[in-house]
Amino acid sequence: MNTLYYAKERLVSFLDEIKQLELIEFPYTDSYNALEQINILFKFLLNQLESKKETGESLSSTTLSLLFDYLPYLGFILRSTNIRNAFEIYGPIKRLARDVLSLRKVDEQNKIYVLISSEWEYSPYVLKPDKKSIFQDFVMLGFPAPESSNPFIIPLSGHELGHLLFSKNNIINDYEDNMHKDIVKHISSNKDKVQRIYFYPPSKNSADGFDLFKLSIVNNILNYASYQIEESYCDFVGLKLFGTSYLYAFEYLLCPQPGGQRTGYYPEILLRSENLIKAAKYYNIKYPAIYNNNFRKQELSKELSEQDKFEIESADIIVSKYIEEAIQKAELIITSTGVVLSTPDQVESIYNCFERIVPAEGCKCLADLLNAGWLAMENPDFWKDNEHIYIQKEKNLQQLLLKNIEVFEYEYWTGKTL
């Protein structure tokens, strides 16, 4: 047997799997549409392979590489149909995604597809399609499976939408040049340390005696800094979109940090929480008085080399200079999208309904509901007078909140709200 045969057989099995998946129940058609996109692509590839008479090794390997790329999507699509998910959030999140990504124009309204899935990862995330992906118009959000029916973590989807905004608007371009310059300066001002930890002798050929080897260090630091500024920016987008509830959801899912050690691709967690409070003050968003108490400073792993430590610490220093700018940028972009933002009056009115154990009507935005929900959750005396409901307060609040999100959706389609 040749490799062409193997590739074809594997492709046929892949397409058979898609056929099986087509039989499941799709609560929302966007998941089915995603599956069909994959189906079309791989049927095309199979046709191409079948038209090859000889080994076609290059095409086979390209095809298989695509198969490896898209296989995880099948799992993602399958899990998006799982009954554990809070399907009520789908409509409001889809509209939010459409608004945040500025697809409000009529001709673009239907262009966005949203999948909300449950993941076997303990961190919400968004699948970011690369430029060649067939999923350019898809927003694919994943929540941790055990939490996927929990509406209280929805605010974290704001962070994930931030990633799409960041890449759609090439926001990294706003930072890269300046950060690059800062890093070069930083390295130069730490020349002795750099030479010591990288075991590098001063060059006699370059003007500053400190040449090409610097390039790889700069790139490494820039890489960490780029990730960190993106994560920070996304935090601010999430905060701006969801208000105080973002702070609570963030704390809920990230405290305490297992192990306490950090990666250089995220800002250090305590600093991250402090930056969130800084942003909350700037956005005039209410924040808990003792918010940072539950966050512990993460140390870098002792197993990291001196060089890695230097690069991450340098990225931290560089990124800290751009936090305020990122806070402002996130506000500007969200304001420009025209997304309806949470207001204290609305939150209070919904909170009052929750106190009476009923959903609120005429809500203006999802964020108001989540803010009211978190406010109730954080009040230890909430529902204390109703013992049989208080005894399972968290679970009951989840039920009420999800029902209220459905009422919000119902009112949207029946013309009772915005």
Add this chain to the structure above:
Amino acid sequence: MILKADEIANRLKSRKLVIAPSPCKKLEDLCSSGNASIDLRLGTWFLTLRHARLSHLELQIRSKSLVDVQHEKVTRNQQLTKLQYVRFGDEYFLHPGKFVLGITLEWLRLPANLAAYVIGKSSLGRKGLIIATATGVHPGYTGCITLELSNVGEIPVALTPGMQICQIFFHSTNESNTISTSRYDMKRIPVLGSGKIDPIVDSLSKAF
């Protein structure tokens, strides 16, 4: 006394009785209807039994012997039932002879001096759809109401979330400080329920 629509509207207005989403766009419309009930809509969640995993359903739970404990394990809700979500705009087809638990779209909160009965709508009953049966809603109830839907007709019927599925009659009761606390309070999804232990049946089961 059964409340007429205008009195229901009054209680809704004063927020002593809450139905959300509101059963009508304007409460005035409700007042002018002259009815003695209001229609409720179908929600998005459905629960069916997994027949192949089920020898039978125990209707009366007895106090726990070892056998019962094992039985309880086997008959856990999630193992016996299949939950389905049908979005607004989609349909659920209920075939002749089939039974499904649905739920009202509306979340209700009854005050301490109001009880209610949920019954079917004749327009749907004529087509074979029966909305049964355990229709009493006690004072103080909070949550959506589970509907026992069965098709006794001869052709399948399409159930559409958001459609008017049943009607609710409200009865005033004597004032009381105690309100009922139901196991089914605070539900947005239909549940099969686990039943309660009845000491009488328990005693009888030890006879002979």
